[in-house]
Amino acid sequence: MTPPLPHPELSLALVLPCFNEARRLPAGALRIWLDRLPRLSLILVDDGSTDDTPTVIRDLARHPRVQAVFLPENLGKAEAVRHGLLHALHQGTDAVGFWDADLAAPLHHLPIMLQAMAQPGIDACLGVRPLWRADRTLLRRGLGNAGRFLLRNSHTPDPQCGAKLFRSAPHHRAVLSEPLRHRWLFDLELMERLDLRGPALHTLDDWRDVPDSRLAGRQWAVLVWELMRLRTPALFPQRVRRNPHVPHPTPGAIPEDR
Numbered sequence: 038m039t040p041p042l043p044h045p046e047l048s049l050a051l052v053l054p055c056f057n058e059a060r061r062l063p064a065g066a067l068r069i070w071l072d073r074l075p076r077l078s079l080i081l082v083d084d085g086s087t088d089d090t091p092t093v094i095r096d097l098a099r100h101p102r103v104q105a106v107f108l109p110e111n112l113g114k115a116e117a118v119r120h121g122l123l124h125a126l127h128q129g130t131d132a133v134g135f136w137d138a139d140l141a142a143p144l145h146h147l148p149i150m151l152q153a154m155a156q157p158g159i160d161a162c163l164g165v166r167p168l169w170r171a172d173r174t175l176l177r178r179g180l181g182n183a184g185r186f187l188l189r190n191s192h193t194p195d196p197q198c199g200a201k202l203f204r205s206a207p208h209h210r211a212v213l214s215e216p217l218r219h220r221w222l223f224d225l226e227l228m229e230r231l232d233l234r235g236p237a238l239h240t241l242d243d244w245r246d247v248p249d250s251r252l253a254g255r256q257w258a259v260l261v262w263e264l265m266r267l268r269t270p271a272l273f274p275q276r277v278r279r280n281p282h283v284p285h286p287t288p289g290a291i292p293e294d295r
Contacts, residue, residue, distance in 0.1 A: 050125035068097075071100060078128060082120060104124060114223070126205060134202035166195055213230065
C-alpha cells in the first residue's frame with residue numbers, strides 16, 4: 038500500500054515555462070495535482086511557442102488557480118522562468134518555484150519538498166537527479182557527473198534539474214527586475230540573486246528523460262562555457278541582455294493573449 042503524501046504547510050505558486058510543449062504538457066496530471074494540493078497555484082508561461090501550446094495553456098487557465106502568461110517572442114527558458122516568478126511573487130504565496138512543464142519530475146515530489154522547506158533555516162529545496170540511471174547513455178552519464186564535479190562546492194549541484202522551490206521574500210521582485218545573463222546555467226545566477234543560503238536537496242529517484250527534451254551536444258558545450266564564465270567573471274566580462282518590452286505583472290492583472 039502506498040503511504041499517504043505529507044500535507045504541505047506552505048502555499049506555493051509554481052512556474053511552468055513552456056515552449057512548443059503542446060504534445061508533452063500533461064494537462065490531466067496538472068489538474069489532478071491542483072485538486073490534491075489546494076494551496077498550489079500554477080503560472081504557465083508560453084515562451085513564444087509556434088505550435089498549439091497557447092491553446093493548451095488557455096484551456097488550463099480556465100481553472101481558478103492557473104494563470105497564463107504569454108511572452109511576445111521566444112526569449113529562452115531563463116527569461117520565461119524569470120517572468121513567471123515575477124507573476125508568482127505577486128500572488129503572495131509562502132513559496133515560489135519552477136518545474137519542467139513535461140513533468141520529467143513527477144509532481145508527487147512537491148509535498149515532500151514543501152515539507153522540507155517548512156523546517157527552520159531552510160529557504161529552498163532543490164531537486165537533484167540520480168547520478169546513475171539505467172536509461173542514460175554512458176556519454177550522458179559522464180557529462181552529467183563531470184558537471185557535478187565542477188559544481189561540487191555550489192549550492193546547486195544539479196543546475197539542469199528543472200525542479201526548484203524557494204521561500205518568497207520581499208526583495209525578490211527587485212532582484213528579478215533585470216534579465217538573467219546566463220541562458221543555460223541561469224539556476225546558479227538565480228540562486229545568487231535571491232540570496233538563498235540554506236537550500237535542502239531532494240533526490241528525484243523517478244526522474245525520467247522525456248523524448249525531444251534532451252540537450253544536444255552543442256548545447257552541452259555552451260553549458261560548459263557558461264560555467265567557466267560564471268566561475269571566473271573577471272576573465273569573462275558580461276553584458277546584460279536586453280529583451281523586448283514585457284509588461285511587469287501587477288496584482289490582479291490579467292495577461293493579454295498573443
